[in-house]
Amino acid sequence: MVDAKKVKEKISKVSEKVFSGSKNQAHKHCRICHKPISINAEPRVCKNVECVNKNDRDERNQKQMRLWMFIFFGLFAFSFVGPLILNLI
Ligand SMILES: [Zn+2]
Numbered sequence: 001m002v003d004a005k006k007v008k009e010k011i012s013k014v015s016e017k018v019f020s021g022s023k024n025q026a027h028k029h030c031r032i033c034h035k036p037i038s039i040n041a042e043p044r045v046c047k048n049v050e051c052v053n054k055n056d057r058d059e060r061n062q063k064q065m066r067l068w069m070f071i072f073f074g075l076f077a078f079s080f081v082g083p084l085i086l087n088l089i
Pocket residue numbers: 030031032033034035045046047048051
């Protein structure tokens with residue numbers, strides 16, 4: 001099976017080589033605009049305000065998504081376990 005993540009990694013590695021020539025500096029890329037940034041940059045965005053804001057928003061969305069998945073999973077589990085518990089009482 002083709003691992004999409006690995007393919008993406010490979011493509012980004014290749015394009016890195018193409019764009020940065022032969023110098024092989026250790027660096028990361030802004031996860032929003034993909035500009036090279038310092039390897040110590042945390043969170044993984046450049047100093048562009050737009051990128052910082054977008055990253056912020058994305059992280060909040062992700063947290064919210066996880067919360068909703070948790071809630072749905074809880075409801076899903078309860079719809080199985082709930083009746084069993086009620087039957088036992
Ligand atoms: Zn950026």
